[in-house]
């Protein structure tokens with residue numbers, strides 16, 4: 490029971506506001522704002538911030554990037570129905586693509602009925618890389634650096650003493666010797682990895698400072714010359730995992746039994762495992778959700794994208810980030826990917842929208858944030874493969890895309906919904922058809 494509407498679900502504990510807002514999408518935007526305020530998801534001050542997000546103070550954006558001349562706004566929606574590890578979360582999503590928010594809410598609703606997502610995230614261990622050349626014998630250089638491990642770690646930590654005081658900091662030194670890309674005539678690549686626990690920060694700037702800081706000592710110890718010093722976005726020491734178990738019977742839809750829907754999802758999963766061309770699209774679907782919540786919470790989504798796709802190649806062949814199996818009458822979904830996120834740092838305390846996004850999510854640590862991100866990725870993928878393996882993507886997606894087509898054809902105001910509805914009814918969601926509908930509406934005499 491949520492907001493007086495019986496949806497057949499157990500009531501959530503009173504201290505955790507439910508993420509189930511039935512019919513929220515049928516409300517006008519003013520009513521949505523009122524509902525968020527009534528439930529206490531936003532304070533009166535935060536409601537003002539929410540209303541003003543489309544036109545933030547130019548001072549703020551001018552402080553964020555260079556040569557700022559304006560603000561490029563994106564729609565902000567709420568992914569609903571999420572339960573992760575027994576806690577409810579409203580998921581803010583900044584995205585331009587129709588049907589992403591509806592699809593993720595749909596999927597989260599199905600998974601919620603099946604007990605919600607189970608998820609976990611590793612500690613915030615990031616990798617900084619230092620490239621050394623002219624080192625002589627690679628084995629001797631490796632021995633020398635590892636023998637000075639404590640000195641290197643202490644030097645790295647001296648650049649961020651506050652991080653160490655919080656329980657984080659540089660933890661390990663590793664050396665990787667890689668074959669030269671030119672072949673045997675080239676000098677093997679000698680790469681020093683510094684593993685750093687960045688606590689609540691994504692950590693790029695923290696790591697870059699440490700990598701640049703330890704470089705002179707690495708040169709001094711080995712007699713070599715350092716070139717590149719930067720973090721790696723393949724954050725494979727900082728993985729997050731989510732899973733869900735849905736009774737096959739609960740999948741029945743489109744006049745199809747649950748078994749038929751499950752079979753379609755399993756076939757989609759097999760396709761993505763076997764074929765990188767399909768895996769790329771499968772993962773695009775996963776990132777539809779993850780990027781949207783990343784943008785809405787001020788994360789570096791390019792870093793997340795780079796990490797996700799590099800991780801998808803870890804076996805030497807590009808593959809899917811999520812997989813689906815059938816286990817004892819349950820459809821089981823699992824996802825694992827690197828998630829270098831922050832609750833502090835970068836633009837997070839600067840951009841009012843990022844602050845608000847994190848507030849709406851009601852997470853308290855960066856690891857909890859990562860569990861929600863992984864669950865969003867799995868939910869988004871579930872919605873897509875469920876549609877792809879049954880009625881196809883166009884039915885649900887194009888119905889929601891119809892509004893964009895109507896606007897492209899010139900519809901404005903109340904005409905947008907009307908033209909979109911007629912496009913769907915005619916089964917032709919095309920700009921040309923929208924123009925014809927608009928023209929016929931304009932020719933028709935006013936009642």
Ligand SMILES: CC(C)(COP(=O)([O-])OP(=O)([O-])OC[C@H]1O[C@@H](n2cnc3c(N)ncnc32)[C@H](O)[C@@H]1OP(=O)([O-])[O-])[C@@H](O)C(=O)NCCC(=O)NCCSC(=O)C[C@@](C)(O)CC(=O)[O-]
Pocket residue numbers: 510511512513514569570586587588589590591592593594595596598770771772773774775777869870872873874876877882884885886889
């Ligand atoms: C679109 C749905 C969800 C409709 O599906 P439906 O069966 O019409 O949904 P419903 O009416 O049964 O509603 C169920 C719940 O879904 C949500 N919902 C339902 N409608 C809305 C709406 N308008 N606005 C907001 N939320 C909506 C809402 O939470 C609702 O619960 P309620 O609140 O009513 O109790 C379904 O057709 C679907 O999931 N389709 C898949 C769409 C999709 O995956 N889009 C992503 C973009 S396509 C892409 O880029 C990726 C891709 C596909 O290439 C990836 C790949 O290849 O793997």
Ligand SMILES: NC(=O)C1=CN([C@@H]2O[C@H](COP(=O)(O)OP(=O)(O)OC[C@H]3O[C@@H](n4cnc5c(N)ncnc54)[C@H](OP(=O)(O)O)[C@@H]3O)[C@@H](O)[C@H]2O)C=CC1
Pocket residue numbers: 649651652655687688689690691692693694695696697720722789792831833834835836
């Ligand atoms: N390749 C990439 O991905 C790159 C990304 N970037 C950008 O780097 C930014 C992220 O870097 P990041 O280092 O996270 O951000 P910051 O440079 O803002 O550093 C994080 C700050 O948070 C402070 N802090 C406060 N509380 C905590 C806590 N509990 N745990 C950890 N830190 C805390 C730290 O302060 P204190 O000093 O007190 O420890 C530190 O100053 C993003 O904007 C990203 O776009 C930049 C370069 C490359």
